[in-house]
Amino acid sequence: xxxxxxxxxxxxxxxxxxxxxxxxxxxxxxxxxxxxxxxxxxxxxxxxxxxxxxxxxxxxxxxxxxxxxxxxxxxxxxxxxxxxxxxxxxxxxxxxxxxxxxxxxxxxxxxxxxxxxxxxxxxxxxxxxxxxxxxxxxxxxxxxxxxxxxxxxxxxxxxxxxxxxxxxxxxxxxxxxxxxxxxxxxxxxxxxxxxxxxxxxxxxxxxxxxxxxxxxxxxxxxxxxxxx
Amino acid sequence: xxxxxxxxxxxxxxxxxxxxxxxxxxxxxxxxxxxxxxxxxxxxxxxxxxxxxxxxxxxxxxxxxxxxxxxxxxxxxxxxxxxxxxxxxxxxxxxxxxxxxxxxxxxxxxxxxxxxxxxxxxxxxxxxxxxxxxxxxxxxxxxxxxxxxxxxxxxxxxxxxxxxxxxxxxxxxxxxxxxxxxxxxxxxxxxxxxxxxxxxxxxxxxxxxxxxxxxxxxxxxxxxxxxxxxxxxxxxxxxxxxxxxxxxxxxxxxxxxxxxxxxxxxxxxxxxxxxxxxxxxxxxxxxxxxxxxxxxxxxxxxxxxxxxxxxxxxxxxxxxxxxxxxxxxxxxxxxxxxxxxxxxxxxxxxxxxxxxxxxxxxxxxxxxxxxxxx
Numbered sequence: 066x067x068x069x070x071x072x073x074x075x076x077x078x079x080x081x082x083x084x085x086x087x088x089x090x091x092x093x094x095x096x097x098x099x100x101x102x103x104x105x106x107x108x109x110x111x112x113x114x115x116x117x118x119x120x121x122x123x124x125x126x127x128x129x130x131x132x133x134x135x136x137x138x139x140x141x142x143x144x145x146x147x148x149x150x151x152x153x154x155x156x157x158x159x160x161x162x163x164x165x166x167x168x169x170x171x172x173x174x175x176x177x178x179x180x181x182x183x184x185x186x187x188x189x190x191x192x193x194x195x196x197x198x199x200x201x202x203x204x205x206x207x208x209x210x211x212x213x214x215x216x217x218x219x220x221x222x223x224x225x226x227x228x229x230x231x232x233x234x235x236x237x238x239x240x241x242x243x244x245x246x247x248x249x250x251x252x253x254x255x256x257x258x259x260x261x262x263x264x265x266x267x268x269x270x271x272x273x274x275x276x277x278x279x280x281x282x283x284x285x286x287x288x289x290x291x292x293x
Numbered sequence: 294x295x296x297x298x299x300x301x302x303x304x305x306x307x308x309x310x311x312x313x314x315x316x317x318x319x320x321x322x323x324x325x326x327x328x329x330x331x332x333x334x335x336x337x338x339x340x341x342x343x344x345x346x347x348x349x350x351x352x353x354x355x356x357x358x359x360x361x362x363x364x365x366x367x368x369x370x371x372x373x374x375x376x377x378x379x380x381x382x383x384x385x386x387x388x389x390x391x392x393x394x395x396x397x398x399x400x401x402x403x404x405x406x407x408x409x410x411x412x413x414x415x416x417x418x419x420x421x422x423x424x425x426x427x428x429x430x431x432x433x434x435x436x437x438x439x440x441x442x443x444x445x446x447x448x449x450x451x452x453x454x455x456x457x458x459x460x461x462x463x464x465x466x467x468x469x470x471x472x473x474x475x476x477x478x479x480x481x482x483x484x485x486x487x488x489x490x491x492x493x494x495x496x497x498x499x500x501x502x503x504x505x506x507x508x509x510x511x512x513x514x515x516x517x518x519x520x521x522x523x524x525x526x527x528x529x530x531x532x533x534x535x536x537x538x539x540x541x542x543x544x545x546x547x548x549x550x551x552x553x554x555x556x557x558x559x560x561x562x563x564x565x566x567x568x569x570x571x572x573x574x575x576x577x578x579x580x581x582x583x584x585x586x587x588x589x590x591x592x593x594x595x596x597x598x599x600x601x602x603x604x605x606x607x608x609x610x611x612x613x614x615x616x617x618x619x620x621x622x623x624x625x626x627x628x629x630x631x632x633x634x635x636x637x638x639x640x641x642x643x644x645x646x647x648x649x650x651x652x653x654x655x656x657x658x659x660x661x662x663x664x665x666x667x
Binding site: 252253256257260261263264 | 580582589590591593595600601603607612614616627629631632
């Protein structure tokens, strides 16, 4: 029992990047009991949520996207461990209230696929999308976008996405924070997920991927009915 | 380099967060650590370098070795554990993958055929065969990415899942693709761990074995599907249904002739592989895949009529999706690039796509241009 507790502590430390070599060596010596594996998964999921919180706190993804658009390296390093520690575990259980300008935590969506395929994607994406009005072909104002049915929180980057830079040229400054979070509607999310799955299949087939094409499809879940 | 084959068994939880910490302090282009990089640079162009030799051996090993283990796959803030059993017997591969987290999902691969089994569901055969498991993209026919696009070098040694490993850095030479860091088993060259890194050296996606047993004799009974109903013949004992894979996508509708890429990053080629998944009624979508041998992206062009088209970008791990709209003859077209490439690539490709208006008076041209379309 004592050993078990020790092992759990070590597991937790490993996941928190705080284990030392001795602790690791001790952990590696013993076979992992099912209970320990279960514990590991719990720790992992907690860690995952905390990692999400960290992103929320630091606006990480949008900064990276903006930097990529600008073709420039990121000026600042990511969250320090100290900041990460400030994310209280208690907040894990609380539903997050998105605020304007805040990074959206990737979330799961589950949709039936096109064409009667008997799988549905469950793709957690950090989504940064906006919508065009079909009439004008230009970006809707955030206020108008609010009418879109709320399915998933979405970041909007009006300036950067509206003004398409000529190919090969870096965009104008994108450093500004998104002005609002809005939603992609169900249909748009479904379509995006369909694309993602099809790409995973294509890429695997066409000698594309060096790394785990199957695991990329790991988000698949059972749908309501089967193909045959 | 051939080492006598020794079965090894080890179960380990490696401190890969520690490794990541170390990694993040390294500048990517400098990954070629002193011990090997000097000799690599001077190697004549046509001679295989040591790093390339390892990559080639890896492609072979992951196909022809028999092994069993558990690997962890993570991207974005998702982490999942997957059990793999791989058997090479009489010149053919069999593989079973079982998700250990969440809902029980299994994938069974028998040669080129792939079956998904979901709990309480009928078995489903994927329409496109899907090489699965780590690093399956590099196969015996295409063992190496191009030197023009990637710098391949040994990057030291390490230890993963109890195995001594050789680290191979596959570093992108330009900004249009990601870089890879691979840990290969010293004995067998099996891939033990891999990272996909962006230009800044940030880890976008990771795969890592936590336990692995190589050379184990895997019995037929070990390769049984856990969720398969008793007494029912295994799926691959039945003949492949002719239907799905042979159906040409009806909905292309000449769309394929109407869009064109004006820009491709160097080294990317259109895959000869044709997408044949049947689209739903009334959906007009065409797709194509482009690959540089290691990284790939897909282009989707879809006619949405009067539907609103989202415009923007989303990212999960190494996978990015970028969409934009084009209006032709009052119809909204959504142009999307999805792939394991940097945003700049997805965006420039999508932005370079030119779309022509439909020409309904020349249907025969379109029909004739579709090989295999009866």
